[in-house]
Structures are given as structure tokens and as C-alpha cells.
Amino acid sequence: MFSIGPKVGVRHLQSMLIFSGFCVAFMQRANLSVAIVAMMDRNSTNPDFPEYDWSEQTKSLIQSSYFWGYVLMQIPGGQLTQRFGGKLMLLFSVGIGGIITIFTPFGAQLGDWQFICALRFLQGFCQAALYPSTHTLIARWAPPAERGILVTLCFSGMTFGTVIIMSISGILATSQYGWPSIFYVSGGCGIIWSFVWLLWGGESPRQSKLITPKERNYIESALAAVSKSANNTTPAKLPTPWLSIFTSLPFWVLFITHCAYNWGYYILLTQIPSYIKNVFDKDIQSNALISALPYTANLVLGLCFCVLGQVLLSKKVLSTNASRKIFNTISMWIPMAATIPLGFVDANSSDMAVILLTLAVGINSAALMGFFVNYIELSPNFAATLQGITNFGATLMSIIGPLVVGVVVTDTTDPNQWRIIFYTMVFSYFIGNLLFVTLGSTKVQPWNEPMKRNANRVQQTGE
Incomplete structure (x- = not known):
């Protein structure tokens, strides 16, 4: 104790x-x-x-x-x-x-x-x-x-x-x-x-x-x-278990979830302002107050989710596993639900489009209580390595996303072309969170302590 x-x-x-x-x-x-x-x-x-x-x-x-x-x-x-x-x-x-x-x-x-x-x-x-x-x-x-x-x-x-x-x-x-x-x-x-x-x-x-x-x-x-070696052995002294990491199902679920999140999040932040400007003739980037709204909502709601999550965990209303998956679902499926009507908002309702954008970006912050914590839970010793690998893929998604928009949306005033982009976001959010909820894990993985794992193997085989 x-x-x-x-x-x-x-x-x-x-x-x-x-x-x-x-x-x-x-x-x-x-x-x-x-x-x-x-x-x-x-x-x-x-x-x-x-x-x-x-x-x-x-x-x-x-x-x-x-x-x-x-x-x-x-x-x-x-x-x-x-x-x-x-x-x-x-x-x-x-x-x-x-x-x-x-x-x-x-x-x-x-x-x-x-x-x-x-x-x-x-x-x-x-x-x-x-x-x-x-x-x-x-x-x-x-x-x-x-x-x-x-x-x-x-x-x-x-x-x-x-x-x-x-x-x-x-x-x-x-x-x-x-x-x-x-x-x-x-x-x-x-x-x-x-x-x-x-x-x-x-x-x-x-x-x-x-x-x-x-x-x-x-x-x-x-x-x-949680981890016997967390304080006794520095990660620098531990060999990185590359094979175990790349054959780990929870790691690949985390990788796909992070990539799916970045695809939707960065398209929302970088491309939706252009959509609102060209389709609704409302340049939100020229208005400092409106431009800051999605970010402000993201910050405020992130702190609210943080407090709510901590209260639920401390009072043991939710287990760690349930908490991560519930908040991750909030962060991806509610923005997914807000994105669908965004593509069908009437051209005279630009304010509604801004509200939906702000809602989607703001609620994305629940991911901080979701998959963002999962690196440490899977492997405290190799959290940096896991994060580096998944962020490599996720950053590629944030680079490729705007390029795909440029290929698909040849006429920026055509809402039908923008809907195709929205559908990719909906698909990405849906699949990413579905995998995290069904196959994700919050348990420390055996390869977090490779030395201990190898010692046990030697003891069992008698080598």
C-alpha cells in the first residue's frame, strides 16, 4: 500500500x-x-x-x-x-x-x-x-x-x-x-x-x-x-524492444487512433475556415474574435473534461480503461456527428457553420483524457519511443490532409466537393475510435520491462 x-x-x-x-x-x-x-x-x-x-x-x-x-x-x-x-x-x-x-x-x-x-x-x-x-x-x-x-x-x-x-x-x-x-x-x-x-x-x-x-x-x-522498474531502471539502460512493439496489437490500435484523430482535427483547423469563406462568403480569418473561437473552446472544454474525468476516477465511478474509452469516444464521435450537418448547412446560415466548427474543434480536446494518455499506460519506460512512432504517422496525416483537399476540391465554392472531404473525416473518426474502444488497452505491456521478461524466459526454459 x-x-x-x-x-x-x-x-x-x-x-x-x-x-x-x-x-x-x-x-x-x-x-x-x-x-x-x-x-x-x-x-x-x-x-x-x-x-x-x-x-x-x-x-x-x-x-x-x-x-x-x-x-x-x-x-x-x-x-x-x-x-x-x-x-x-x-x-x-x-x-x-x-x-x-x-x-x-x-x-x-x-x-x-x-x-x-x-x-x-x-x-x-x-x-x-x-x-x-x-x-x-x-x-x-x-x-x-x-x-x-x-x-x-x-x-x-x-x-x-x-x-x-x-x-x-x-x-x-x-x-x-x-x-x-x-x-x-x-x-x-x-x-x-x-x-x-x-x-x-x-x-x-x-x-x-x-x-x-x-x-x-x-x-x-x-x-x-504498476511497473516494477519504473523508478529503479532508467529507460536509457533498457534495450528498445522493437519487435515486441511492432507486433503489439494495443500499439497498432493507438497508432491508427492517433492518425485518424490528426486527419480530422487538422482538416477542421486548416480547411474549414476556407470552406466557410468560399461557400458562405464569410472570412472568419479576418475576424480575430471568431478565429480564436475554436481554439478557445478547445482549451476551456479540455480543462472541463480534465476535471470531470478526474472526479469520476477519484470517486471510482469509472475504471481507468472505461474512462479512456469514453472520453476518446466523446473526442472523436461527437465532432464526427457535428461534421455531417456541416456539409449540409444552408448558404444563408454561416453562423451555424461557425458554431458547428467551434463545437467540433472544442470537443476534440476530450482526447487529452483519451488516447493521449495511453502511451504512458502501455509502456512508461518507452512512452517517448511509442509517441515518436505514432506522431510520425499522425504528422504525415496532417500534411497529406490539406493536399487531398487541394485535389478533391477543385471548386472551393462547390459544397458537394467539400462533402467528400467531410465524409473522409467521418470515416476516419469512426474507424479510429471504434478500434480504440474495442481493441485498445490501458494495461502495462509485458515488453515494457524487457530485462525482466528475458530473465523469466531464461528461468522457465532453464537455459
Whole structure:
């Protein structure tokens, strides 16, 4: 029987630090999507900051360059995290990303769009370890009973950062410092965060100088009850069981679920604004308040789901397995249900389309209490590797999705062509969650402790 820890402790401080790290990282990731509008504004009257005459093709190339570096480093990023630890790799992701961000305006002056593409590629390359490092840290800091709430707290930072940069970018771009200030602010925040993380961030409770013995014993005993090697052996000393991972049904279910989620989520975020603009003649991207609505709903509802899930688990209304599958169903099948009428909304009801989009994106956040936690549950020791592999496939989905839209939707004002895209989203969400509910698992897999597994095999065979 493990001890009872403090209700608020250093584990929550670590989660808040990771939250702010994600916030800053996504400010760095999303800043260009807003800044590029000011960079290409031919009507600007401010001669102090250059404007660039880029084509739409060049603009798309600049905006996608981040993701090519990001996807290339996904699996290696998981392995590097396993080798060097979550603290160092998270520091590297946010800190180096901040330096690159600050240098972006100078890069534009030095080498035009080609240099910006190179910088964004490097930024994506560096930030590929964001998710693997966070899963590694949570696996060592979050007691099983608190994983849902701490995971949600950490990953809510990505939505909060997006809302912040979208809210302030317009003000920064029109200030006396011009559009470069968007990069200076988001990059500077990354460097400041890096110093705070160096001082207060901890790889594990055992390596933290801030934690009390009572809280450390609480965390370690709770983790040991699930995985014997969780605190005694560092993942760097464990050989990655590649064959066991790639022949594991729960892993492949998680992989498909993550890919299905990304397909629907990123089409919603990147393409539906275009659908509403062209079909309903309502440009929601020109309205800062409406543009931020889906992200704000995602953040608020994510925190609500977090509290609800934790209450249900603490009062033992739901088991961990039931909780993960119920919240994952909410995150994928309710947006699926909202997407179907979105393709049939009357052209005079643009407000209804915006409401459905906001509802779909907002409720997607329930996934933070669903499959997002599953990496740690399947394998605390190899959560970074699992996350790197699945995020590789999921990132490809977020890249391929807009390309498919470009092929299918040849006339952006034709709602019938858009319905085909909506049908792919419905199919993706339905199949992804169906597999997770029927075949997914929340049990620690035998290959989480390969040394122990091999020792048992030797003992049984007498070799």
C-alpha cells in the first residue's frame, strides 16, 4: 500500500512548467501563420519593415517547411529522449526553437523566403522531441491516478499558446516594432522559459531538489505498483524492444487512433475556415474574435473534461480503461456527428457553420483524457519511443490532409466537393475510435520491462 501525497506539490509545478513550455513552443510554431500576412501586406505604409511579394505557392511552401523538419525527426526524437532524458530534450526543443525564432526576421532579410524555409525546417527538426520528452517526464512524475489531469494540464499549453499568439500578433504587427516583434516576443519567451526550466525542471522525483520526501515516496510507490522498474531502471539502460512493439496489437490500435484523430482535427483547423469563406462568403480569418473561437473552446472544454474525468476516477465511478474509452469516444464521435450537418448547412446560415466548427474543434480536446494518455499506460519506460512512432504517422496525416483537399476540391465554392472531404473525416473518426474502444488497452505491456521478461524466459526454459 503506497503513501498518500500532498494534494498540491512539485509534480504540479512540473506540469505547469511543461504547460508553459508547450505554450511558448506553439507560439513559436503558429507565429508565422499570422506574421506572414503582415509580411506580404502591400498596402503597408510603414517603410521601416520590408514587405515581400511572394506567390501563394511560395507562401504555402514557407508554411509547410516546419512540418517537414518536424516529421523527419519524430522517431529519432523519441530515441534521443529515451537516451538523454525528457528534461534535456524539452529544453533543447523550446530553447533552440526560441533562438531560431528570434533570428527569423534577420533570415528573411538575408536570404528571402529560402532562408525562412531553412529556419522553419530547423525549428521543426528541433521541436520534434516536444511530445516524446513530455510523455517521458509525465511517466516519471504522474501517479497513475493523476495521469489524466496532469497530461491535460501539460498539453493544454499548446492551445493556450495558439490563442495567445493569435490574440497579440495583430497588435504587435501594427506597433512601432512591426511584424518582426511577433518573432521577437515568441522567441524571447522561449529563452526566458529555458532558464526557468533549468532551475526548477526535474527529470524525475528522485533527481528533483525541490520535492519533499513524502511526495517523492508517494509518486514512486504509486508508479512501482504498476511497473516494477519504473523508478529503479532508467529507460536509457533498457534495450528498445522493437519487435515486441511492432507486433503489439494495443500499439497498432493507438497508432491508427492517433492518425485518424490528426486527419480530422487538422482538416477542421486548416480547411474549414476556407470552406466557410468560399461557400458562405464569410472570412472568419479576418475576424480575430471568431478565429480564436475554436481554439478557445478547445482549451476551456479540455480543462472541463480534465476535471470531470478526474472526479469520476477519484470517486471510482469509472475504471481507468472505461474512462479512456469514453472520453476518446466523446473526442472523436461527437465532432464526427457535428461534421455531417456541416456539409449540409444552408448558404444563408454561416453562423451555424461557425458554431458547428467551434463545437467540433472544442470537443476534440476530450482526447487529452483519451488516447493521449495511453502511451504512458502501455509502456512508461518507452512512452517517448511509442509517441515518436505514432506522431510520425499522425504528422504525415496532417500534411497529406490539406493536399487531398487541394485535389478533391477543385471548386472551393462547390459544397458537394467539400462533402467528400467531410465524409473522409467521418470515416476516419469512426474507424479510429471504434478500434480504440474495442481493441485498445490501458494495461502495462509485458515488453515494457524487457530485462525482466528475458530473465523469466531464461528461468522457465532453464537455459
